[in-house]
Amino acid sequence: MLSNLNNLALRAGIRWRELGELSPGYLKRTVATRSSRHLIPPLRHPINHTVSSTRDEMLDAAAIFYSQLYSPDPIDYTAMDNLLDSLPEDLHLSEIDRQFITSPITYDELLEEVSRCPQRSSPGVDGLPYELLNLLFRHPACREIVLAVYNNALTVGIFPPSWQETCVSLLPKKGDLSDLKNWRPISLINTDAKVFTRILNARIINIAKSLITPFQTGLR
Incomplete structure (x- = not known):
């Protein structure tokens, strides 16, 4: 009970x-x-425009709609290389900055970022909130394995499979809710994966301050 x-x-x-x-x-x-x-009401299928009411039909309608909406555009790698090659030398990372951004993640750095996470943020598919993650990371028995996981992700690109799993939650907007255009998709990522991105983001912001113009408000 x-x-x-x-x-x-x-x-x-x-x-x-x-x-x-x-x-x-x-x-x-x-x-x-x-x-x-x-609960989501019946949805209009983006291809045949019929109203889908069963779970499988609605999932199929949403999958097709958002796969079309978020399909990446082709990348012109030649143009990208030319752009990067044309950057002036003073906009290149120094050797010190390169070492800083790829240096091993420390335990203090990990605790700082997890403690700054919003406590009421929705968790990902594993259901683990930041409050629980904060307790786990501070437990002595978890210290070594947590550092190993995060540093493996940083140095050799080995990520836990759960870091690549997301849950899309649809929030209603104004208008006809049978039309998927009137739903706002929110991707819920597992909290331990978001802590990793927060660590990288904090490092990038620290370096970017000396590279971007003071008139740019982003990354500040």
Whole structure:
């Protein structure tokens, strides 16, 4: 019974669950309310324009719509190389900067970034929130394996398979909700993967300050 209540509390996202709220009726209503917000009405298929109401049909409609919307444009590698070759020398990274951006991730750096993560951010498909990640990273038994995972990703490009898994959540906009154009897709990435990108982002911002014009507001 207690285990079931704990599971319901976690699913309900109640921050104060440790204070002793154990009403199963309340928790079930909270879960039901949150679940109803994620219900999507029948969708119009982007190819044949028929209204899809079954789960498989709606998944197929969404997959086709967003695969067409986010298909990458062809890359002109010659033009990209020419652009990079034309950059003036003062916009190249110094040897010190190159070593800094690829240096091994330290434990203090890891703890700093995970502690700065938004505590109420939605987790990815594994369901692990930043609060739990913060506790795991600080546990002495996890220190070595966590550092090994992050540094393997940085130095040799070996990523946990879960880092490449995302969940797309659709948020309604104004208009006809049977039209997928009126849904805003949000990609939910696993929190441990986002910590890795935050570390890289912090390093890049630290270096970019000396390379970009003061009139540019991005990356500052």
